[in-house]
Amino acid sequence: MKKDAKKLTSLILSLTLLLSALCTANVAAQTDNTVTVTVQNLTFDGAPWTGELFSAKVGLQENDSLESVIERAVSENNYAFTVSNFGYISSVNGLAEFAANGSGGWMASLNDWFTADGTSAYTVANGGLQAGDEIVLQYTCAWGSDVGSLYGDFNTALSTDFAVEGSAVAGFAFNAASTADEGALYITAPDTLTVHAAPVNKNYQTRFYLNEYTPEAEGYRGGKNIPVKDGDTVYIGVGNPAWPSMNSWSGIADESVYRFKVEQIVMGDVNRDGKCNVDDVTELQRYLAEFITLDSAQTAAADMDGNGIITISDATAIQCALAEFA
Ligand SMILES: [Ca+2]
Ligand SMILES: [Ca+2]
Incomplete structure (x- = not known):
């Protein structure tokens, strides 16, 4: 039990560190003036390269558009690209439009949306491009239908x-x-x-x-x-x-x-009376012995280790928490 309490203390310490790291990350996400650009080819197996080429944050500038920020991200990550006469990216790191077939090329999504207009239409100035946006430039072999752009x-x-x-x-x-x-x-x-x-x-x-x-x-x-x-x-x-x-x-x-x-919810509050005490351990044991069922809120409260299933480890975790804080 003493050993468990020590383990729990170190677990709580690591969780506290993790949580403070997460909180810091959240604050950073709200204040840093960047977007995330990912370039990938998940559709053309015979290409010079496949998979994710890179995924990186890139700083936004006042005069940026979706088009310019993608191009800068590719440059900053040291990959070559070309732009067609129509203003869209036609090749990245040697993978060119039509290399797969006549329906092949590069398409950009903005927060999981294939934009209604061209990439130059979405700018910082008009609010179409904003800090925190997630942009994916992806190769299609089928006019977009193989990457989730389903026309009609x-x-x-x-x-x-x-x-x-x-x-x-x-x-x-x-x-x-x-x-x-x-x-x-x-x-x-x-x-x-x-x-x-x-x-x-x-x-x-x-x-x-x-x-x-x-x-x-x-x-x-x-x-x-x-x-x-x-x-x-x-x-x-x-x-x-x-x-x-x-x-x-x-x-x-x-x-x-x-x-x-x-x-x-209160973690460990299996009987949902607003507090976690020994009655909750009993309730969880009754569940594990199949005398009762748990609803979704009870299940979330009971899953102390957050692994998605309710086991004896969760009952032990409540007992340890009670011992620690008694
Ligand atoms: Ca309770
Ligand atoms: Ca669990």
Whole structure:
């Protein structure tokens, strides 16, 4: 028991260090004036290179556009590129458009969206390009359909590429892709979330809102820095007809709107009476002996080690926590 307590102390210490590191990272993410640019070829096996060429932060400048920031990122990472007469990137590090076939070339997404207009249209000056944006320049062999740019396809569903990040997010996070309507996300304290949610069809925009779905507003760009507390609701809209889309040329889609509630829990509070004590250990043991079942909030509170499953280790972790703080 003494040994366990020591282990727990060192675990708490490492967690504290980790949490303070995460908090620092969050603050940095909100204040540093950079975007992330990734260049990848996941579609053309016969190319001179495959996979991710690089993923790097690049500083934003006042006169930047999506086009200029991609070009600077490629230069700063010491790769050669060429630009076509039409102003778009035609080759990177020796991988050129049409090298795969007549439908091959480079396409850029901005926060998981294949922009409705060319890359020069999105600028710092007009707000189309902002700090924290995530840009992916990717090679397609099929006019974009192999990288999620589906022209003429009106599916506005979210894909399984979904994750919620925050320093106080507890286990069993809501998964929009599988639930498709309403669920809960558990936090252990008021927190700032990053919701990463990519649609199946990245020709449609995804926008994020807190407590009220107001599609006429831009919302939380890229799902970042959403300040949440107990009782809040996060809305995720995909493909609202008023939002720009390449697909508007081929028809109008019905939007999809997802939402999840935010609920604050006390870790270890398995019986959900607002505090963690020996009764919770008993409750968890009864669950492990299959006398009772746990709902999703109880499950999140019980998963002390955050590994996604409830085992005897979680019961031990509650016991250790009680011993430590008694
Ligand atoms: Ca309790
Ligand atoms: Ca567990």
